[in-house]
Amino acid sequence: MAGTQVSIRIDLENGGRIGPGKIALLEAIRNTGSITAAARSIHMSYRRAWLLVDELNKLLSEPVVTTTTGGARGGSTTLTPVGEKTVALYHLIEARTRAAARTEFQTFRTSMRR
């Protein structure tokens, strides 16, 4: 069970959820500079990507992405400080969770695989 892993989902008190899908999308936007390219890079439809970004923007106190229009490259989309903080926080909690769960996975393996 070496490949067993734990994922986390943050359930906000306003009913919003932040899980691996939304975080992967934000990171893809950071890497590609556009929602269209980000969606493509993680095999997600543009429509779904746009809906998830819109949901995140409404969940948090400030938008998670910002788009500059015009310019030679036709504008680009980047993460805002709140977007960056959300990604960083998620990975921090994820890392702590994985460290904490390591011992229990070992227990799981020995008790489940006989």
Next chain:
Amino acid sequence: MAGTQVSIRIDLENGGRIGPGKIALLEAIRNTGSITAAARSIHMSYRRAWLLVDELNKLLSEPVVTTTTGGARGGSTTLTPVGEKTVALYHLIEARTRAAARTEFQTFRTSMRR
């Protein structure tokens, strides 16, 4: 953000996933003694409950529930030792995760709500 909480999902190396829904179902089966009553108590369709139990039985090395037929009460369904271990392990990792995440949620609150 006092109500903010973290949920975990265990991704097994065989592709199986164990998250809050399956664990709630197992606990409901333990409490009610039947898949039908368990599904009703957590507002899940019987079909979905049956499919989730079947999936868990196939994911793990042994079945998670066992059904005794006949008798005055018409039989009952209970968790097997592997079913009980799965529930206990899930809550152990969940508790460790929540303890580890507490500090980070505090950071989240101060940075997000202005």
